[in-house]
Amino acid sequence: MSWIRTRPRPRPPHLRPPWWHLVEAEARAGAACPTRWSSPPSTPALQGRLQRSHPSPLGTEEQVPYRMAVHPRGDGVLCAFPNGCRLVRWESPEGDDQHSLVLRSDQEALVKLNDVGLQLAVSFSGEGSILATGGEDGHLRVFKWPGMETVIEEPNAKTSVKDLSFSSDEMFLVVNRSSGPSRVWDLKSSEALANLPREQGEIFGFCRFSTKSDNSQILFVTAMQGDYGKIISWNTSSWTRIGSKKVTRDVISAFSVSPDGTLLAIGNIEGSISVLGSRDMRVVLTVKKAHLGIVTTLVFSQDSRALLSTSFDSTARVTSTESPKSDGISLWSMVLAIILGILVYYYMQHKEDLLAMLPQ
Structure with missing residues (x-):
């Protein structure tokens, strides 16, 4: 599930706003069906009308995609099947309905990933120029996109790849495995x-990189330690720990960092989601039982004002991450004013008695 920005076909100026599209890939038995939700940039993702496209499912010969990665520039959806990967491209047909999609499978784009087995982690870099995949067999592969020239290849039959993340400047790749340390790769030197x-x-x-307000980067890694789930932050110059905090007693099943770097989001196996401040890791929002099943994916909107979550229960939910705004006097101010009013009234009614109690 990913947000991408696309441009519509030439239209009159008043009908030409760029649209943000949320591409959510549905996995069905024997079909891969990317679903596009669209919202104009002038309308917040929460309040705007998220318009859903209904493309025809693409047959996958009874195989279900286990992982999917959407190219950030709209170059297709990479689907990881038990025996390898395929690329699904989408096209908007001619006409006025810009929300319809036509799907086609690109058989030539991923020849190097046709028979590599199940990939547990697949990701494009932020600009879409690099593709990384990590296999159940532990094999890490990194390619330039779309030429598929090899950048990094690390066979490792001992530990499966669990997750991977690109830095926003495409200089680093972090890889988490089922055991052992996280490893940071230099994408320029391939070392x-x-x-x-x-x-x-x-x-x-x-693992997720995040860009701070001064354009420096920080790395966040989730971990389970005993009965607690925690978030660890790492300095991306010295690669040392700079912080760690326990944030939940449930297993963390999904994690995301907002595009503006101010928020973190976690989902757990109980179906609940929480949003935390990235600086102090304090919880600012919790939605208990947001889903009936395990939270599988979390994605912030491009303006960081909304969070979309999906679950094994086949539901998707959009949650506002904005702090409620006051339309006037705050509730606490009103309570304080009422208390002061009561005290003043009591004083006026019992002024003489209160003065008599004072020492002469």
């Missing part, structure tokens, strides 16, 4: 740059 060690009892889960 391993650092290993991020675990503390005793930690099991790393998700």
Whole structure:
């Protein structure tokens, strides 16, 4: 599930706003069906009319895609099947209905990933110029896109790849495995740059880079340690820990960082979601039982004002991440004014008695 920006066909000026599209890939038995939700930029994702496209499912010969990655510039959806990967491209047909989609499978784009087995992690870089996949067999593959020239290849039959994340400047790639440390790769030199060690009892889960207000970057890694789920932050110059906080007692099943870098979101196996401030990791919003099943994916909108979550229960939910705004006097101000009013009234009614109690 990913937000991409696309431009419509030439139209009159008043009908030419760029649209943000949320591409959510539905996996059905024997079919892969990317679904596009659209919202104009002038309308917040929450309040705007998210218009859903209904493309025809693309037959996949009874195979269900386990992982999907959407190209950020609209170059298709990579689908990871048990025996390898395929690329599904979408096209908007001619006509006035800009929300309809026509799907086609590109058989030539991913020849190097046709028979590589199940990939547990697939991701495009932020600009879409690099593709990385990590297999159940532990094999890490990184390619330039769309030429598919190999950048990094690391066979590893001992530990499966759990998650991977690109830095926004496309200089680094972090890879989490089922055991052992996280590894940081330099994408320019194609060399391993650092290993991020675990503390005793930690099991790393998700990893995400985030850009701070001064344009420096920080790396967040989720981990389970005993009965607690925690978020660890890492300095991306020295690759040392700079913070860690326990944030939940449930297993973290999904993780996301907002595009503006101010918010983090976690989903758990109980179907609840929480939004935290990235600086102090304090919870600013919790939705208990947002879903009836495990939260599988979390994605912030491009303006960081909304969070979309999906679940094994086949539901999708959009949650506002904005702080409620006051339309006038705040509730606490009103309560304080009432209390002061009562005190003044009591004083006026019992002024003489109160003065008599004072020492002469």
